[in-house]
Amino acid sequence: xxxxxxxxxxxxxxxxxxxxxxxxxxxxxxxxxxxxxxxxxxxxxxxxxxxxxxxxxxxxxxxxxxxxxxxxxxxxxxxxxxxxxxxxxxxxxxxxxxxxxxxxxxxxxxxxxxxxxxxxxxxxxxxxxxxxxxxxxxxxxxxxxxxxxxxxxxxxxxxxxxxxxxxxxxxxxxxxxxxxxxxxxxxxxxxxxxxxxxxxxxxx
Numbered sequence: 001x002x003x004x005x006x007x008x009x010x011x012x013x014x015x016x017x018x019x020x021x022x023x024x025x026x027x028x029x030x031x032x033x034x035x036x037x038x039x040x041x042x043x044x045x046x047x048x049x050x051x052x053x054x055x056x057x058x059x060x061x062x063x064x065x066x067x068x069x070x071x072x073x074x075x076x077x078x079x080x081x082x083x084x085x086x087x088x089x090x091x092x093x094x095x096x097x098x099x100x101x102x103x104x105x106x107x108x109x110x111x112x113x114x115x116x117x118x119x120x121x122x123x124x125x126x127x128x129x130x131x132x133x134x135x136x137x138x139x140x141x142x143x144x145x146x147x148x149x150x151x152x153x154x155x156x157x158x159x160x161x162x163x164x165x166x167x168x169x170x171x172x173x174x175x176x177x178x179x180x181x182x183x184x185x186x187x188x189x190x191x192x193x194x195x196x197x198x199x200x201x202x203x204x
Contacts, residue, residue, distance in 0.1 A: 001063065004192035005056045011184065012055030015091060017048030019098040026102045033158040058181070062136065063189040070132055080130035083187050090184035093121060097177030101163075104173070111165045114172035121176045125183060132190075133183055140182025145174045 023029045024041040031042040038044050071077075081089070097117070104113050118141065125137045148170035151157055161171040 001192045004059050004063070004188040007188055008055035008059040008185065009052035011052075011091075013048035013052035015094065016051040016055075019095065020047050020051065023098060023101065026105075027162055028098075028101050028105060029159050029161050031159045035158070055185070058140070058185045059188050059192070062140070062182075062185050063192050066132070066136075066186070066189050070135060074131050074135070077130050077132045077190070080133055081125070081128045083191070086129070086133065086183055086187050089124075090180045090187070093180030094177055094184070097173055097180065100176075101171065101173035105162060110163050111172050114165075114175060118172075118176040118179060121179055125179075129183075133186055136182040136186035137179040138182075140185060141175050141179035144178030144181065145170050145172070148174055 020029075021039070021041075021043050024031060024043040031038070031044065035044055037046070080086075100114070100117055104110050107113060122134070122137060126134050129137075145166055149166060152160065152164075152169035157169070161169075163171050163173075166172050166174070
């Protein structure tokens with residue numbers, strides 16, 4: 001579990017952090033509040049740490065959910081996309097989601113393109129992965145975009161998206177991006193859960 005949390009923190013800080021700065025620099029998002037210790041484009045330097053902590057929280061939540069809900073409901077995970085390809089695809093999908101948000105920023109069909117990207121991404125996971133991996137993709141995508149919507153309440157949020165097409169606050173590019181985050185977190189969680197189950201089996 002410690003190793004899974006460490007990887008989740010490093011991925012959040014080392015991948016999502018720089019991508020978030022890219023969004024601030026290219027106008028996809030805008031930080032609103034004046035806070036100490038910012039880089040150019042008013043980007044707070046604590047964001048990588050923040051993203052790393054979110055990664056740790058997600059892997060802890062998903063490990064519990066996977067063990068107590070998914071496995072009892074769906075059974076043991078059978079046919080699935082192997083861990084290394086899943087992780088590589090996830091990182092590529094997350095990066096692609098951030099790039100798509102920038103490339104499509106001025107498109108009149110922004111929401112449609114984002115939903116299409118989500119649909120194609122989901123289809124690829126359904127065809128290549130397991131029901132567990134598909135559930136991770138869908139559930140984390142929905143959790144992520146609604147969490148952003150809640151956090152971007154005018155009384156809470158300290159940033160805003162240039163295209164807030166998801167009920168006026170969050171943005172639909174988050175759907176495919178959080179979906180790939182879900183697959184990445186699932187692989188970390190599966191490793192952590194597999195290790196704990198192995199230890200329990202040895203103890204018994």
